[in-house]
Structures are given as C-alpha cells and as structure tokens.
Amino acid sequence: MSSVAKHIREEPVPRRPGFVLGHQHSKLLPSLFQWLDVGQRLNVLNIGPALPETVDFFADAKCRLHFSDLFGERFVREEQQSWSEAELRNAFEDCLSFPAGTRLDLCFFWDFLCYLDDAALRAFDAALRPWLHAGTRAHGFGVHHMAIRLENRHYGIVRSDTLSLRERRFAAMTQHPHSQGEMQDLFGGFHFERGVLLADGKLELLMKSASRPDIGTAAR
Numbered sequence: 001m002s003s004v005a006k007h008i009r010e011e012p013v014p015r016r017p018g019f020v021l022g023h024q025h026s027k028l029l030p031s032l033f034q035w036l037d038v039g040q041r042l043n044v045l046n047i048g049p050a051l052p053e054t055v056d057f058f059a060d061a062k063c064r065l066h067f068s069d070l071f072g073e074r075f076v077r078e079e080q081q082s083w084s085e086a087e088l089r090n091a092f093e094d095c096l097s098f099p100a101g102t103r104l105d106l107c108f109f110w111d112f113l114c115y116l117d118d119a120a121l122r123a124f125d126a127a128l129r130p131w132l133h134a135g136t137r138a139h140g141f142g143v144h145h146m147a148i149r150l151e152n153r154h155y156g157i158v159r160s161d162t163l164s165l166r167e168r169r170f171a172a173m174t175q176h177p178h179s180q181g182e183m184q185d186l187f188g189g190f191h192f193e194r195g196v197l198l199a200d201g202k203l204e205l206l207m208k209s210a211s212r213p214d215i216g217t218a219a220r
Contacts, residue, residue, distance in 0.1 A: 016049075016169065017049050017051055017154050017166045017167075017168070017169070018154070018166050018167030018168065018169050019166065019167060020053075020164050020165065020166050021153070021165045021166060021167055022164075022165045023158060023162050023163065023164055023165065024155075024162070024163045024164075024165055025161060025162060025163075026161050026162065026163055026204065027161075027196045027204060028139065028194060028196055028204050028205075028206045029139060029157070029160055029161055029163075030160050030161050031194070031206065032106070032137055032139055032206060033160050035137070040062065040105075041062040041063065041064075042061065042062065042063035042064070042105040042106060043063065043064050043066065043098075043102055043103060043104050043105050043106075044058065044063050044064070044065050044066065044104075044105065044106045044107075044108070045066045045068065045104050045106070045107045045108065045131075046065060046066070046067050046068070046108045047068055047069075047070050047071070047107075047108065047109050047110060047112045048067070048069055048070075048071060048108075048110055048112075048154055048155065049067060049069045049072075049154060050065070050067040051154060051156035051164065051166065052156075053156040053157060053158050053164050054156045054157045057157045057158065057159070058157075066098060066102075066104075068095050068096060070092075070095060070112060071112065071115075071154075071168070071173070072170070073091070073095065075088065075091045076115070076116070076120070076173070077173050080116065080117060080119070080120040081117060083119075084119075085119040085120075085122060085123050086123075088119060088120050088123035088124075089123040089126050089127050091123075092123055092124050092126075092127035092128070093127045095127075096127050096128060096131065098131055102131055103131065103132075103133045103136075104128075104131045104132055104133075104136050105133075105135065105136060105137070106136075106137055106138070106139075107128075107136065107137070107138035107139070107207075108138070108139050108140070108155075108157075109138060109139065109140035109141075110139075110140060110141060110154075110155045111140070111141040111150050111153075111155075111202075112140070113140055113142065113178075113183065113187065114141065114142060114143060114150055114175055114176065114177055114178070115173045115174070115175060115176060116176055117176045118176075118186055120176075121176075121178070121183070121186040121187055122186050122187075124187075125186065125187045125188060125189045128189055129189045129211070132189055132209040132211045133209060133211055134209060134211050135208075135209065136190075136208070136209035136211065137206070137207065137208055137209070138190055138206070138207040138208075138209075139204075139205070139206060139207070140205050140207065141202045141203065141204060141205065142177075142178070142180060142183060142195070142202070142203040142205055143177045143201060143202060143203060144197055144201045144202070144203055145201070146177045146179075148177065148200075148201040148202065149175065150172075150175060150202070151165075151200075152167070152168045152171075152172040153165045153166060153167065153168060154166040154167070154168055180192060180195065180203070180205075188210060189209065189210055189211070190207035190208060190209055190210055191207065191208050191209075191210050192205055192206075192207055193206045193207060193208050194206040
C-alpha cells in the first residue's frame with residue numbers, strides 16, 4: 001500500500017474539494033506511466049488536495065504521495081505580485097519541505113503553473129529543483145494562446161488515461177499565462193518533451209527533469 005504525506009498549513013480557502021463534475025480523457029498520461037518500473041518505490045508530488053480517486057489509483061503501488069495544495073496558499077492566491085522573488089522562493093521551500101534525501105519521481109502540476117507570474121514561476125522552479133533527479137517526470141497543463149481562460153477545477157487520476165474534474169470551492173485565481181517558450185525559460189528545471197492541444201485550448205504537457213545525474217539527489 002502507498003503512504004500519504006500531507007503538507008498541512010493554515011489556508012484562507014476550504015480544504016474539502018467539490019463534487020466530481022465530469023471526466024477528461026488524457027492522451028499523455030499513459031505514456032507517463034509506461035516507463036515506470038512496477039517494482040520501483042516512487043515519490044509522487046501532487047500539487048493540489050488529496051483527492052480520493054488519486055489516492056485510490058496509487059493505492060497498490062510502492063509509492064509515497066506528497067500532496068501540497070499550493071492553490072490554497074495565501075501568498076500564491078493574493079500576495080505573489082507584492083512579494084520579492086526571494087520571499088516567494090522561501091515560501092515555496094517551506095511548502096516543499098520533504099524528508100531529507102527525497103527524490104521526486106513523478107510530479108503532477110495540473111494547471112498550477114498558469115497561475116504563477118514570472119517571479120513566482122522562477123521561485124517555484126528554484127524551490128523544486130533540489131528534489132529532482134535525472135529521471136523525474138512531470139505532467140501539467142498550459143495554454144495554446146494567451147486568451148484561453150482556464151476552468152476553476154481540481155484534477156484527479158481515475159485511471160491511467162482518465163482524469164476527474166472537481167469544482168474548486170473558492171474563487172478562481174488571477175491567471176498568468178505563458179507561451180511554451182516563456183515557460184521553458186522561467187521553469188528551467190524541466191524540459192518539455194511532448195504537448196497535445198486539447199479541444200478547450202489547453203495544452204497537455206509532459207516534462208522531464210533537466211537535472212544532471214550527478215546532482216539529482218536532494219541535499220537537505
């Protein structure tokens with residue numbers, strides 16, 4: 001059975017996720033899971049709340065799930081543009097304080113990167129890098145063009161090719177869309193491997209860590 005590590009902080013928004021509104025087919029998640037060794041013990045980071053379907057999906061895997069609901073952090077929702085990049089980095093580091101020696105194998109960002117301005121995206125990248133290794137893979141969403149408006153939804157994993165869509169029980173955050181080129185410059189801890197344009201104008205993205213094999217181990 002997997003173990004679940006939840007990062008608990010005081011937040012200005014309700015923790016309990018809303019009801020399932022529907023499901024979304026994923027074209028890229030299956031290829032993300034294909035490379036995994038079923039006998040390997042994994043560390044999985046999910047940016048968002050611990051949805052029951054995601055916990056159930058990983059229940060039989062040898063893994064430790066780290067849930068960090070950064071969507072609910074006040075400094076992300078309300079204060080990121082008034083904080084310095086150093087202050088943002090320190091705040092992200094506090095939220096991503098994993099046990100010493102943790103090496104993240106899978107990261108699920110969902111649409112979180114689209115709500116970070118330039119400084120916040122660089123700060124998140126810097127805070128996350130110490131926990132990556134050369135084989136870390138990630139999944140997330142971007143936008144095809146700047147006019148796309150994202151739905152205010154939580155994402156969960158139902159099956160290897162199916163996501164759940166749940167309502168977020170708080171107002172949508174200010175969106176800070178980036179082109180894929182801009183995101184690559186600002187979020188340089190990952191290389192963007194594949195992207196698929198979805199019908200609603202989002203880009204589904206697969207990423208791989210840019211870490212070199214000799215510096216991938218977190219030093220904490």
